[in-house]
Amino acid sequence: MSLGDDHDGRTSEGFGGSGQTRTRLPGSAEADVYGGARRPVRSSRSLIGVVGVVVLLVAAIAFANRGGDEDGATKGNASNPEAAPTAATGVRPVKGLTGDIPTGYAQDEQGAQSAAANYAVALGSTAMFNAESRRAVIETTHAASVVPELLTSLDSAYSADFLRNLGLTAEGQAPSGQTFVSRTMPVGTKVTARGADAVTVEVWCNGLVGLAGPESTKPVTETWFTITQKLKWVAGDWRIESSSQAEGPTPISGDNRASTADEIASAVEGYGGFTYAR
Template sequence: MSLGDDHGYGSEPADRTDEGFGGMGQTRTRLPGGGDNDGYGGARRPVRSSRSLIMVVGVVVLLIAAIAFANQGGGDGTSADPAKGGPGTQPTAATGVKPVKGKAGGIPSGYAKDEQGAQSAAANYAVALGSDGMFKKGTRRDIVQTVHDPAIVDSLLGNLDPAYSPSFLANVGLKPDGTAPTGLTFISRTVPVGTKVTALKGDTATVEVWCTGLVGLAGPDSTKPVTETWFTMTENLKWVGHDWKIGSSSQREGPTPVSGDNRASSADEIAAAVQGYGGFTYAR
């Protein structure tokens, strides 16, 4: 969910009736060798001697030991330093500069003026703009002021406040003040899947953020169940006051993957998950 989104709840995932993997029939294995017919194609072969079994186990142990020794990264018994890009580096190890430490209004701030900093800023700003705080006037103002260029904040709020009208909020199941009805939990959370810089020059950058989102009301009597959405935000960033800020943004649908076969959780499970699992600070 973000600026310009119609806050729809998406289409129902297509029903899938995949058959289980493998068949239900039995498999018969013919063993080599002649002899009496036991109904399975031949007589059973003699059991290996204990000496042969010990030899096999010994070879396996030696192989495991050799692999473990090779993975130590050197003959001196010390592993290579991943930070120096040695053999100890893992494909999934964290890379790049350390994530930002600063926060403004609860939103990470203080990004580097480079491609990595622009991507980190865009991802974190997408999270903020897709949060449930956007549905309440006070927190919406705080979010907009924190992530946008100060020069456009007033005009942007002038357009957003009427958009989050009581009729719109009622359409998504909320009260006029943006809160959920008693007994229900409103959920609106955006999770960046990836980012891409499409332009970077001087004090400006354009970053695309591919996102998935959760939105809806969780509760026993909800008529707006929590569903997932997929969309891509394009943020045009400006370097203002020693940090990246949004000058303008847009959103388009997708890319959307095929829905999986996971069992849908109960409303209580969804509400407990969103309340119990906090979000992340995104930085590359």
């Protein structure tokens, strides 16, 4: 992904630099029980060099290294920019599928925004935690020129030790009786730069990551982040050339009762995802 692009990083510095995207690993927090989870306490610990950003990889790293969550919500800035329309507009932007990933977008800003949203969903899915399915996702969403280097970096990032810390097998599977959850839900998109055959799109996302099950010690928690994707028109479709990820904007958590592990697992297995269109 990062091909010499400088980006603002997670927590204002986690990603960026020239030639690579850097992920700042969050520290662990105090233990908590399922249902009391809010947001993990984050602190600097070390850096993982990755040639791109994968949606929810940062959240997964935090999940793998934490012992619990901070009690209470974190307030954000109360800026109130004019909202863009959230309903799909114009012509049908998605023409087909490559595997489970929508592909075949219009060569315009609307098509680029639709591509960025759907690619964010794919890159934040459980498919990224298995080497074979991860390769399929990366090859479908990225320009061919960046795929080999990116896969090498991601194979290193999704190591056996990392997966074990998540409570997963070396193949990215959850233990018997538990459900691994990794989902990204785009909230909105906007174009921030436009060239002849290139568009930069920001995707504001809400994500879920964790293990749902009666014996889970790392429950499913939510995270908010913004993905910046630099898309290039390649072989008749939009493909990611580089990207970066930053934390937030994060709303104040509401007073909803936290669901049980079984309710979360049932919801994830019972509710399908969407094809996003601008």
